[in-house]
Amino acid sequence: MIFENLPTTPRSEELIDKAFSRAARAGRAKSGLEAQESMLQTAANILSDNVQNVVTAWPDFETVDPFYYELADAVLRRQGTFASKNDDLEGDGGVDTLRQSLANLTWAGRQIKELHREYISKLRRSNVDTARKHRKQAFARMADIIEQVEEDLLRVSEARDALKNLPDVRPDEPAIVVAGYPNVGKSSFVNRVTRASNEIASYPFTTKGVQLGHFERNRIRYQIIDTPGLLDRPEAERNDIERQAVSALEHLADAVLFVVDASGDCGYPLDAQLELRDEMQGRFEVPVLTICNKSDRSTDVDADAFMSVTEDEGVDDVLDMAVDAVGFEPDIPPSRRE
Incomplete structure (x- = not known):
C-alpha cells in the first residue's frame, strides 16, 4: 500500500x-x-x-x-x-x-x-x-x-x-465490491468464496472493519471487498465524507455484487433493498449484479443469480458470474515470432 x-x-x-x-x-x-x-x-x-x-x-x-x-x-x-x-x-x-x-x-x-x-x-x-x-x-x-x-x-x-493503516487495496488488480443492506449474508459470502481468513482492515468511514479477501481464477487474483457502513444504506444517510469514500470505491470497482434477502429475515423490506440496488446501478459505471441470497428461504425477486451461502448452493456460480462481468484481461506481451 x-x-x-x-x-x-x-x-x-x-x-x-x-x-x-x-x-x-x-x-x-x-x-x-x-x-x-x-x-x-x-x-x-x-x-x-x-x-x-x-x-x-x-x-x-x-x-x-x-x-x-x-x-x-x-x-x-x-x-x-x-x-x-x-x-x-x-x-x-x-x-x-x-x-x-x-x-x-x-x-x-x-x-x-x-x-x-x-x-x-x-x-x-x-x-x-x-x-x-x-x-x-x-x-x-x-x-x-x-x-x-x-x-x-x-x-x-x-x-x-x-x-498508514488504510486497507491494502490494489487498484491494478480486478476488484469486486459487495454491497447490500446489513444481515443479507455479504460477509458470509466473502468468507466462503475466499476460503481463508480474510483481512479485516481499518476504514475510517465505517462502523466495522472492511473485509478484504482474494480468490484466483485462471491464475488471476481478484479482490473482493465488503465495506459495512458505506454501501449498506442509502446515500441520503451518508455524510459528505462518506459520499467521497463511495466515490473512491467507484474508481476501484470492476463489478458490484448487490446481495438481497428476499425473505426479509435481514430486517429490511425487499422494496428498500431494491431501491438501494437501483441507486448503486445509477452511480457505478460497472456491472451491478443482483444476487439473491438465502434462496432456500425465498426466491421471490427478479435477480441475476440465486444462492444460499448457508446451504452452499449456487455460490460458485455467482463467483463465476462476477468474474465474467469483470472481464479482466491481463496485459500479456505478444509472443515473439521469428
Whole structure:
C-alpha cells in the first residue's frame, strides 16, 4: 500500500537538536576555520536532507491512482486535527493542504542550502573569531527556517498516521465490491468464496472493519471487498465524507455484487433493498449484479443469480458470474515470432 511505509516525520525541535549536536561533534574533530566550515556543512546537510526526505517519501499525488487520491483526501478532511491551524494556509484539510505543507518543507530545504552557500563564502573570507560569529548567525537563521515550518512538519506527521493503516487495496488488480443492506449474508459470502481468513482492515468511514479477501481464477487474483457502513444504506444517510469514500470505491470497482434477502429475515423490506440496488446501478459505471441470497428461504425477486451461502448452493456460480462481468484481461506481451 502506497502509504504503509511512510517514515515518521521529525518535529522541528528534534530536527534542530539533531543537526546542531552532530555539527558540534564534527567541529570538535577539527580546528580553526576548518572546524567552523565542518559545523556549518554538517548542520546544513542534516536539516536540508531531513526535510527533503520527508517530502520525497510521499507519493506524487499527480500520479496516485484516483481511488487512493479520493480516499486519502476524504480521510484527511475527516481528521479534524489535520485542518489548518494557520489562518494563512489554504486548503480544506485534505490532500491540497498536505501538498502545500510538503511544498513548504521543500522551500525550507532550499532555504537552508542557500544559507549554507551564503555563509560558507563569508567563513572563507574571515578569521577564526569572525568565522565563529558567522557560523552562529547561520545556525540561528537555519533554526528560524525550521521553526517556520513546524506546523507543516506536524501536519505531515498527522497525515502519515491517518493514512498508514488504510486497507491494502490494489487498484491494478480486478476488484469486486459487495454491497447490500446489513444481515443479507455479504460477509458470509466473502468468507466462503475466499476460503481463508480474510483481512479485516481499518476504514475510517465505517462502523466495522472492511473485509478484504482474494480468490484466483485462471491464475488471476481478484479482490473482493465488503465495506459495512458505506454501501449498506442509502446515500441520503451518508455524510459528505462518506459520499467521497463511495466515490473512491467507484474508481476501484470492476463489478458490484448487490446481495438481497428476499425473505426479509435481514430486517429490511425487499422494496428498500431494491431501491438501494437501483441507486448503486445509477452511480457505478460497472456491472451491478443482483444476487439473491438465502434462496432456500425465498426466491421471490427478479435477480441475476440465486444462492444460499448457508446451504452452499449456487455460490460458485455467482463467483463465476462476477468474474465474467469483470472481464479482466491481463496485459500479456505478444509472443515473439521469428
